[in-house]
Amino acid sequence: MASSIDGLTHSHVFLGEDHERNEKKVWLVIALTTAMMVAEIVAGTIFGSMALTADGWHMSTHAGAMLIAALAYMYARRNAANPRYTFGTGKLGDLGGFASAIVLALVALFIAAESLARLANPVAIDFDQAIFVAAIGLAVNLLSAWLLRDDHDHHHGHGGHHGHHGSHAHHGDHAHGGHHDHASGSDNNLRAAYMHVLADALTSVLAIAALILGRLYGWNALDPIMGIVGGVVIARWSWTLLRDTARVLLDAQPDGGDLSARIRKLMETPDDTVMDLHVWQVGPGHNAAIVSVATTAAHAPAFYKEKLRAIDGLSHVTVEVTPLG
Structure with missing residues (x-):
């Protein structure tokens, strides 16, 4: 344990x-x-x-x-x-x-x-x-x-999410993941x-x-x-x-809201709807996100967090899942 x-x-x-x-x-x-x-x-x-x-x-x-x-x-x-x-x-x-x-x-x-x-x-x-x-x-x-x-170009990144990728669920199904990206931020x-x-x-x-x-x-x-x-x-x-x-x-949205749009595109399906989304910068090259998903499917928070691994620069992610039906 x-x-x-x-x-x-x-x-x-x-x-x-x-x-x-x-x-x-x-x-x-x-x-x-x-x-x-x-x-x-x-x-x-x-x-x-x-x-x-x-x-x-x-x-x-x-x-x-x-x-x-x-x-x-x-x-x-x-x-x-x-x-x-x-x-x-x-x-x-x-x-x-x-x-x-x-x-x-x-x-x-x-x-x-x-x-x-x-x-x-x-x-x-x-x-x-x-x-x-x-x-x-x-x-x-x-x-x-x-x-x-x-010496670094602010627009390139070193791919990969280094850190802890555990998740935990309880009443409300919250998941926290450490997607540590080393992309150079401003x-x-x-x-x-x-x-x-x-x-x-x-x-x-x-x-x-x-x-x-x-x-x-x-x-x-x-x-x-x-x-x-x-x-x-x-x-x-x-x-x-x-x-x-x-x-x-x-805590304005990084990249003028482009990051939020990318998160929604990855998360939303006919079964899953993003009800609430907060994205902000917590340090150079590091962003945090809190995502609330309403779903008719029986997916755990870790399922959605795994989807977000495709996005560089998400260093702290919290996912809340609300089952429907």
Whole structure:
């Protein structure tokens, strides 16, 4: 009996396939950004360069944003098996991504506001020094972007459902199955960190272009105009990240409802009708489903759960069977 009960148990750890690797990447970028920040602030103070000092403090805001992602990874990993989290800590990365998106929106607002102020009240620009600082910032951001790049295609999967496939039935006939799929899902926490790096790289590219043209042709107004353009683009990135992470946090249907449609197609027959269906994401590459079936046939919950093995990415399945007639 004990072995039979053991066969029914399953894990509720729904972290992304590359969780630990991505966590290490973010900590590495934090170290790189912090080192550059300290170097710029110290050099700016020693040599009296306000541009270097200001860029150093600017980098501190990005290090802080990266820290949100790193702490989300660490907390999710340490509490992955904590029974207080019924469906694991897989969505903590989306919570971190949502917070980072808000910070990104504030950065976009600050850049746009500062650029408008500069446009209304122009200031003298030390072009050579400003170009040098922007070039340093771009180099650091390109290196950080390379470190944070995602080596996996988010749309491919490694077939197979690894885990426990037991089922149990009682009054109401509930069945729980662990269809553990290792398909790479979108890691919004890493995506948020990557967007912060891209945002800083974009502002550096726009600044370098504006400063070079300003130095050559005296178009000083181009610098704040480029800042406004950069702020608008970053705000757009922030909105898409907010939208995508909010959908996960609010348990919206994955894939716009396509997964639900696939489940219904597999489950429904002349004898079986899906009466209630809930599908949501519990972590990168992991989805959960609760299916209520009304049937005129004498099928056990395990029969329906076996059908769902054909769908990748279902890591936690509950089936309720209601006999008719």
